[in-house]
Amino acid sequence: MIKLFSSGKEPKTQRRPLFTAQDKANISWFSKTYLKEKVPWLGAVMVMILAQGFAYQQFVSLTEDGLRVIFDKGEVTGLIGVCAMVMAIFSVRAILSYAVPRISVWLASDAVYKMRRDLIDHIMILDLAYFEKTKSGELILRLVNQAQDLSEFIGQTTVNAIRDAVTLIIVSGYLMWKSPILFMSVIIVLPIVAVVVRRISHRIKEVQTSAENAMGNYMSGIEEMSNGMRTVKISNQEPFERQRLKTATLDIKSLTIRLQAVQALMSPTLDILAAIIYILIIGLGGYMALSNDFNMDGASIIAFMIGMALIFDPARRLSFFFVRLQANLIVLESLRGLYNELPTITNAPDAKAEFDPSGDIKLTDVRFRYANDHPLFDELNMTFEGGKVTAIVGATGSGKTTILSLIARLYDVSAGTVTIGHEPVNKLRIDKLRQSFSVVAQDIVIFNNSIWENIRYVRPDASDEQIWRAAELVGIDALIRERGDAPLGPKGSQLSGGQKQRIAIARAFLRSAPILILDEATSALDQRTEEKVRQAIGELSEDKTTILVAHRLSTVTHADKIYVLDEGRVVEEGTHAELMANKKLYASMFSAQRSSYGQ
Missing domain, CATH: 3.40.50.300 (P-loop containing nucleotide triphosphate hydrolases)
Structure with missing residues (x-):
């Protein structure tokens, strides 16, 4: 069973802040580096979010007016007017509900694109030693999965959370203005929500970190298996690789279940709190409507209940946002952590x-x-x-x-x-x-492109005549004519070792450093091909x-x-x-x- 609440022997756990100093530093870094220039657009999004919040507040107010038209006045024209106003309000909210995510996703995608661009630039200056000690699956996880997760979190989840927070504040303010006693009586349970969120968030951070590490190991394992499949097949090691990857997937499964188990505690807790709130509204609100000491009637109670329903779902989503926030703080820390890797080979x-x-x-x-x-x-x-x-x-x-x-x-x-x-x-x-330098190394890099493009890789500005000359010198020109623009497969899997080496030597001819x-x-x-290539190398080395x-x-x-x-x-x-x-x-x-x- 996952332990969420301390027993009293862990006072340090209870005092941990929701945001650590490192979390705040990471958020500040991302905001200043990638969002600062988007302030006008962010301001426009905030204005639209505020308008959405006021739309809900006006809906509650108009609902109360409509109920009084029905119960007290019985005016059909007044009822039609109220319905028309509600339709207008929700039409405006619908338009804003389309515009806000479109703009926010664009802002977030652009910010994460620039972060990816900067990370790529940074990775390119790191020493060879870094790549020799770092699993490629870890880099793929950071630059692909984690960056995309962060983009979705900022562009959708965070904006939705701000919208929910604004709705919560505006509608709550209106309800408190309508009946301070009733409102203060029902929100007494809200501190419990804060305690639950805080407890769960800390545990999610721990499990999420383990899950990210497990996913990185899994991706590295897949790449190692794929790259070494020839050796795997020849040595009949499929059972070993199968078991290795199954073990990695089992780790991911276990961590995913643990993460979900922690997150799943949020929903039933909030459901119980919702029941308590509605009981308080019905019981206490009904008493206030029946009493002559309070300025409340049936329309006020129904409108109040609708208002609480409107803020309770945003409150629920907001609580889940803080849960997801902890996971994405881990992602942000992982991405920013790449900048902690500094090159030692510098000018x-x-x-x-x-x-x-x-x-x-x-x-x-x-x-x-x-x-x-x-x-x-x-x-x-x-x-x-x-x-x-x-x-x-x-x-x-x-x-x-x-x-x-x-x-x-x-x-x-x-x-x-x-x-x-x-x-x-x-x-x-x-x-x-x-x-x-012109280099022909043991570890030949062949891209999943044509032979022609693989040779031109070292000199993108080379003329066709220069590329053909390099290909002819190593005797690979016939293969170029035969294959045309056909890609060579991942890492040149469709070529023999000798063909790969001739491409590498052709590159050296083309570069001619x-x-x-x-x-x-x-x-x-x-030996026959080697003799031809040796003659070409002799010419190249003059x-x-x-x-x-x-x-x-x-x-x-x-x-x-x-x-x-x-x-x-x-x-x-x-x-x-x-x-x-x-x-x-x-x-x-x-x-x-x-x-x-x-x-």
């Missing part, structure tokens, strides 16, 4: 836009570690001569790809320097630095500083210099011939691979 105050990308690239006494207790590089020294081809080889985990990340400043070194043309990379503007980075660029190609990372050593024999890494240390360096003559690690690796290929 220096005196960052330079001009440098010589054709100069030597040097790593001098570089220290780097992914984790404090696991250093990868300790005083690493390497030189990649400008205009030449330098290869990096070594076992998996020796740090080959990390060196490329340090050169492109995806990470900053712990100590030492990385320079290009004698300029430290951390003193260069990040955009200018990375524009100097002064520094070429090839990270396992031909690992998915057969007069460029080329850094080649490869596991297959046959692809680096032409390099001007080869570095051999072992556990983050350079253990050998030289040309292919020199390293083979040394008969050390490189020679043994090359011989082992040649034997495995049957050469």
Whole structure:
């Protein structure tokens, strides 16, 4: 059973405010950032909401007049006039009921659109490390589900709550003016509503936080399963994935039931309170109508009861609004929390836009570690001569790809320097630095678009002739003609590994930056295709500083210099011939691979 009310041993829980300091800060941030410029429109919405509230008050007043026309005067013309006025009032309210949500949804959608836009801009400047430690399902949950939930809450739920609050205030004020004694007698139960709402709201916050986390884990699980379906099928792990996702859905189910159980307590409580209110009106109001000491009659009592009915439903909805508010405060905190993630890779105050990308690239006494207790590089020294081809080889985990990340400043070194043309990379503007690279990486990003558009991705302004030239150089032009504009499926699922790599290499041709980075660029190609691509890469790398990372050593024999890494240390360096003559690690690796290929 869900515990809502404390037993007296939890005084701190009872004293918790409805809005924490963080809640107030989040609301203030959203209002000042995304709603401040909409103040005139918000003012117009408020005027229309006030008009709706006065329409209800006039309805109660006209109802009382109409009843007196029927009971006292018996005038048909007067009754017709009252009915006409009621129709006019509700026509105005109907028009406003159409206009208010249309305007408010537009305001909220625009505000949330701008927030999404800003969040996207912020996410784009975050470090690679953030994306490596954050589940993609969590980002999807925030930018898609939570942002949309917030938009609907602000544009519909909140505006409806303001309308209900205005109706409650205006009609209550009128009823109090008509009969202060009767009104004060029936609203004595309203503080109970406030207590119930407060108790339930705190519990909803706790459950909602758990529910959001469970949903994020579930979405991440689906994405991981979808991306790894090939491995799942080959290894016959469908039962494991099925159970993993079922467990996640069970968590969501349990939290949803718990959340609903808390929310469900509101309705019966309010129903009991409504019954008490109507009993008080009938009993006390009837007594006042029968007594000569009060200026009340049957028309007044019926009108009063109608008025209470008109304010009780808004009061009920308003109480549910505060329940939903707690859930959306969690959403707002989650969205704003993205701004707490700050990039560490940023431009220096005196960052330079001009440098010589054709100069030597040097790593001098570089220290780097992914984790404090696991250093990868300790005083690493390497030189990649400008205009030449330098290869990096070594076992998996020796740090080959990390060196490329340090050169492109995806990470900053712990100590030492990385320079290009004698300029430290951390003193260069990040955009200018990375524009100097053409990269063919292991993790090839293929979009669900045509091959043509996938190649053009790196240079949207490229001409058709330039794109065809890049495609022809890697031998993928025939496939472009065959497939046309057909999309490639999610993450290029309709392509082979070799076809994906050729698209990546074609991108490098199209970009044609002064520094070429090839990270396992031909690992998915057969030998005949590899030879063709190697010729193309040879043409591409002319007069460029080329850094080649490869596991297959046959692809680096032409390099001007080869570095051999072992556990983050350079253990050998030289040309292919020199390293083979040394008969050390490189020679043994090359011989082992040649034997495995049957050469």
